[in-house]
Amino acid sequence: MLEKSLLSNGVVLGAVILGVIVVGGIIYLNKKSKSKHSFHTxxxxxxxxxxxxxxxxxxxxxxxxxxxxxxxxxxxxxxxxxxxxxxxxxxx
Structure with missing residues (x-):
């Protein structure tokens, strides 16, 4: 029972970390895209x-x-x- 709970917590923690990485990447790309389009020579x-x-x-x-x-x-x-x-x- 304890092993199943730890495994479940590990899966949840892994999903949260993956979510944070994905959201961070989206924010980074969005900022990069905006700065590229607002740049004028x-x-x-x-x-x-x-x-x-x-x-x-x-x-x-x-x-x-x-x-x-x-x-x-x-x-x-x-x-x-x-x-x-x-x-x-x-x-x-």
Whole structure:
């Protein structure tokens, strides 16, 4: 009887340990997946902002361009800043 109880406890303990390992692995892979997808290169950021600026110019969203002119992102890319300034200057 005692041997059966010890064996049963060992099986339960083994299952718990295996469960912890599996859950830990899932959490690790989920974090790794999220960090991979949220990583953008400077080139990606530049292209996204260029598309946004071109869309604003096309749609004549001058207020958005004025807000972008004050953003830190535009400070990192002087040619984007020049493009916005030129568009605002020629908006009429």
């Amino acid at each position: 400077q080139e990606d950021i530049y292209k996204q902002h260029l598309v946004l600026i071109n869309n604003c110019i096309r749609d004549k969203k001058w207020d958005i361009l004025e807000e972008m002119l004050d953003s830190l992102i535009v400070e990192e890319f002087p040619d984007l800043k020049n493009k916005i300034e030129e568009a605002l200057k020629n908006k009429n």
